[in-house]
Amino acid sequence: xxxxxxxxxxxxxxxxxxxxxxxxxxxxxxxxxxxxxxxxxxxxxxxxxxxxxxxxxxxxxxxxxxxxxxxxxxxxxxxxxxxxxxxxxxxxxxxxxxxxxxxxxxxxxxxxxxxxxxxxxxxxxxxxxxxxxxxxxxxxxxxxxxxxxxxxxxxxxxxxxxxxxxxxxxxxxxxxxxxxxxxxxxxxxxxxxxxxxxxxxxxxxxxxxxxxxxxxxxxxxxxxxxxxxxxxxxxxxxxxxxxxxxxxxxxxxxxxxxx
Numbered sequence: 001x002x003x004x005x006x007x008x009x010x011x012x013x014x015x016x017x018x019x020x021x022x023x024x025x026x027x028x029x030x031x032x033x034x035x036x037x038x039x040x041x042x043x044x045x046x047x048x049x050x051x052x053x054x055x056x057x058x059x060x061x062x063x064x065x066x067x068x069x070x071x072x073x074x075x076x077x078x079x080x081x082x083x084x085x086x087x088x089x090x091x092x093x094x095x096x097x098x099x100x101x102x103x104x105x106x107x108x109x110x111x112x113x114x115x116x117x118x119x120x121x122x123x124x125x126x127x128x129x130x131x132x133x134x135x136x137x138x139x140x141x142x143x144x145x146x147x148x149x150x151x152x153x154x155x156x157x158x159x160x161x162x163x164x165x166x167x168x169x170x171x172x173x174x175x176x177x178x179x180x181x182x183x184x185x186x187x188x189x190x191x192x193x194x195x196x197x198x199x200x201x202x203x204x205x206x207x208x209x210x211x212x213x214x215x216x217x218x219x220x221x222x223x224x225x226x227x228x229x230x231x232x233x234x235x236x237x238x239x240x241x242x243x244x245x246x247x248x249x250x251x252x253x254x255x256x257x258x259x
Contacts, residue, residue, distance in 0.1 A: 057144055177253075
């Protein structure tokens with residue numbers, strides 16, 4: 001009994017340590033901010049003079065938790081220069097877009113210094129064209145705001161699929177018979193960064209639909225989904241690729257999204 005109790009305590013301690021580390025900078029993680037030849041760090045206050053809105057919101061951003069020794073910030077955190085590079089030369093020339101400063105919105109390389117898994121996902125066969133330069137991280141994420149998963153200027157009560165709807169308007173528009181999955185968000189079916197499956201789908205076949213539309217065996221050898229016998233239909237291919245439920249995002253005419 002004592003041994004079992006000790007094991008439980010150790011497991012809880014390990015879990016607590018994991019949770020703490022997952023919400024803070026990992027000790028001894030090596031990260032070097034972008035280099036601006038000849039520039040030195042000046043701190044957040046220098047940025048505040050021109051970029052007031054960004055600096056004012058930044059302390060509540062998850063990115064504000066990055067800690068880099070030697071980078072000055074009035075809040076005690078690492079500040080703007082962790083991602084944009086030392087700003088002395090940028091300040092000296094009076095600012096300006098891209099003048100002696102790194103803009104991660106134009107070049108995702110700075111983002112990939114920390115987001116290694118995301119960088120790998122963009123190299124999968126199906127992916128959003130970030131590496132090709134036709135998109136950037138800032139189109140979908142607000143790096144300065146409190147909610148990184150909302151685009152810049154996103155409202156607290158914005159539509160769940162707002163980021164995707166900026167480009168995929170046809171799929172995200174209102175329908176008379178909406179696919180309930182959209183209430184959970186596009187990522188319930190799609191992986192936003194990259195996938196081995198077409199259309200960035202999490203699964204390539206019926207397994208994707210069957211996660212929500214549970215199958216039942218109401219008769220020996222027969223598979224029912226809802227009240228409909230799907231035994232023979234499931235052999236034809238995917239629920240949409242077989243030509244059955246082609247209106248996967250929603251329909252204005254059919255409650256079963258048949259067209």
